[in-house]
Amino acid sequence: SNVGRLHRTAYHFQPKRHWINDPNGPMYYNGVYHLFYQYNPKGAVWGNIVWAHSVSTDLINWTPLDPAIFPSKPFDKYGCWSGSATVRPGNKPVILYTGIVDHNNTQVQNYAVPANLSDPYLREWVKPDNNPLIVPQAGENKTAFRDPTTAWLGRDGHWRILLGGKRKHRGVAFLYRSRDFLKWTKAKHPLHTAAGTGNWECPDFYPVLKQGSYGLDTSVLGPNVKHVLKVSLDVTRYEYYTLGYYDTDKDRYIPDDTSRDGWNGLRYDYGNFYASKSFFDHSKNRRILWGWANESDSAYDDVTKGWAGIQLIPRVITLDPNGKQLLQWPIPELETLRGENVHLSGQVLKKGDVVEVTGITPAQADVEVTFSFAASSLDLAEPFDPTWKALDAQDVCGRRGSTVEGGGLGPFGLLTLASENLEEYTPVFFRVFKAGYQHVVLMCSDARSSSLMDGLYTPSFAGFVDVDLTDKKLSLRSLIDHSVVESFGARGKTCISSRVYPTLAVSDKAHLYVFNNGTEAVKIETLDAWSMNRPRMN
Numbered sequence: 270s271n272v273g274r275l276h277r278t279a280y281h282f283q284p285k286r287h288w289i290n291d292p293n294g295p296m297y298y299n300g301v302y303h304l305f306y307q308y309n310p311k312g313a314v315w316g317n318i319v320w321a322h323s324v325s326t327d328l329i330n331w332t333p334l335d336p337a338i339f340p341s342k343p344f345d346k347y348g349c350w351s352g353s354a355t356v357r358p359g360n361k362p363v364i365l366y367t368g369i370v371d372h373n374n375t376q377v378q379n380y381a382v383p384a385n386l387s388d389p390y391l392r393e394w395v396k397p398d399n400n401p402l403i404v405p406q407a408g409e410n411k412t413a414f415r416d417p418t419t420a421w422l423g424r425d426g427h428w429r430i431l432l433g434g435k436r437k438h439r440g441v442a443f444l445y446r447s448r449d450f451l452k453w454t455k456a457k458h459p460l461h462t463a464a465g466t467g468n469w470e471c472p473d474f475y476p477v478l479k480q481g482s483y484g485l486d487t488s489v490l491g492p493n494v495k496h497v498l499k500v501s502l503d504v505t506r507y508e509y510y511t512l513g514y515y516d517t518d519k520d521r522y523i524p525d526d527t528s529r530d531g532w533n534g535l536r537y538d539y540g541n542f543y544a545s546k547s548f549f550d551h552s553k554n555r556r557i558l559w560g561w562a563n564e565s566d567s568a569y570d571d572v573t574k575g576w577a578g579i580q581l582i583p584r585v586i587t588l589d590p591n592g593k594q595l596l597q598w599p600i601p602e603l604e605t606l607r608g609e610n611v612h613l614s615g616q617v618l619k620k621g622d623v624v625e626v627t628g629i630t631p632a633q634a635d636v637e638v639t640f641s642f643a644a645s646s647l648d649l650a651e652p653f654d655p656t657w658k659a660l661d662a663q664d665v666c667g668r669r670g671s672t673v674e675g676g677g678l679g680p681f682g683l684l685t686l687a688s689e690n691l692e693e694y695t696p697v698f699f700r701v702f703k704a705g706y707q708h709v710v711l712m713c714s715d716a717r718s719s720s721l722m723d724g725l726y727t728p729s730f731a732g733f734v735d736v737d738l739t740d741k742k743l744s745l746r747s748l749i750d751h752s753v754v755e756s757f758g759a760r761g762k763t764c765i766s767s768r769v770y771p772t773l774a775v776s777d778k779a780h781l782y783v784f785n786n787g788t789e790a791v792k793i794e795t796l797d798a799w800s801m802n803r804p805r806m807n
């Protein structure tokens with residue numbers, strides 16, 4: 270349909286057509302970034318899963334190649350599901366992935382290696398006949414046994430990987446060890462488990478530097494690092510992570526007591542973001558995170574459009590100096606797509622003010638804004654209702670949306686993908702609450718008002734922002750791309766991605782506004798918005 274065409278993204282990763290899900294095996298090898306991903310070569314619904322393959326030298330412009338791994342052997346006849354790449358010493362890449370071996374979804378772990386290491390694009394991958402490497406043992410849940418991580422080396426020189434799974438309702442990160450990458454032995458104890466979280470998909474486990482901003486290779490250990498364990502929750506379809514201590518003697522992971530370990534744990538993204546995976550980019554000494562955003566449109570519309578799913582913009586991951594959470598920021602390469610720019614500064618927004626940002630393409634834009642406010646406004650922030658303590662941020666946003674009165678400081682923020690008369694808009698905003706002597710900052714990306722179309726999933730995604738307000742500033746960056754709004758609060762402390770499908774606010778009919786509906790004035794310290802150019806996208 271015409272509207273379907275208008276909802277295609279311009280600078281987010283998408284193949285030409287059909288269904289995509291999890292990013293798989295991202296790696297940097299001999300000057301080339303590889304992204305594999307779960308793909309249905311036959312349609313815009315999940316099924317017939319292969320590892321599609323694209324390459325890039327800048328993570329922005331992508332060249333499609335033939336699928337790298339596809340069902341062809343008894344050990345992956347019914348599907349090639351998610352997995353990871355490991356570049357072993359001697360510059361030797363290997364992929365571990367989950368093969369589906371029967372109609373019951375029985376899962377095994379396989380490996381594949383490049384057919385020709387001198388092919389700069391590593392187009393062809395071989396699945397040796399000694400596969401599968403790992404099969405479920407008797408008594409194990411054969412259908413919750415998948416998604417091998419990138420391998421890391423222990424001090425004993427043996428490799429380790431995780432597989433995601435469950436025992437009853439307990440999520441489990443199974444640990445396997447190997448000396449030669451071929452013979453894998455299950456450790457007696459999983460690396461970690463958490464009660465009541467259900468099946469764990471796509472685990473990711475990696476070190477982050479305690480102090481400093483560069484990323485670390487997956488095998489780095491020592492006193493200067495913390496570890497991150499991320500899992501994707503099959504039941505709720507969101508992810509959570511903890512920061513913690515990797516006890517290498519016991520080969521167990523212990524989350525810090527500042528990291529909630531369960532349903533209400535920290536999330537990379539409080540919106541549409543799943544099955545993510547990170548990799549170490551040694552060319553720039555950084556760890557990069559990729560996440561998948563599925564459609565929030567009906568499956569019927571997906572089929573009509575002929576495509577479904579995007580990969581979100583890769584993010585650089587660092588540890589927040591407070592040691593309690595991660596920070597995420599779009600890769601700087603994205604800035605090479607910035608075109609026309611508008612710059613505002615010093616405008617004061619009183620209650621009810623809506624200021625249009627003109628001179629850029631609002632449907633395809635990158636916006637950075639910093640708001641400031643008076644100390645007295647903090648005192649006049651709306652009290653945080655103690656009964657909300659039992660709610661999560663999303664419920665609070667549902668009750669305290671962008672137009673709900675009674676907010677002293679906030680709601681203020683951006684109205685993205687807005688129609689001229691605001692029949693449609695996706696507000697991305699902050700509300701500041703007072704809770705005793707402290708403040709609670711809520712960030713929302715609210716899809717309820719995003720479209721006049723029926724049958725869409727339009728949640729009020731939200732997260733709290735653990736930010737120090739002593740400088741009386743809050744910043745927000747939003748990447749707007751036709752049917753996606755990807756937002757970063759307080760320099761990447763809280764991130765929220767929404768998929769939205771406006772009917773009026775499309776292409777050159779879309780508008781961008783800055784607004785304040787709080788009783789306290791806020792000032793636009795600086796705002797920069799850029800039109801975004803279209804990269805070569807598959």
Ligand code: DQQ
Nearest residue numbers: 291307350351470471544
């Ligand atoms: N998607 C893959 C699985 C993984 C799930 C199948 C997560 O390997 O657990 O397409 O989205």
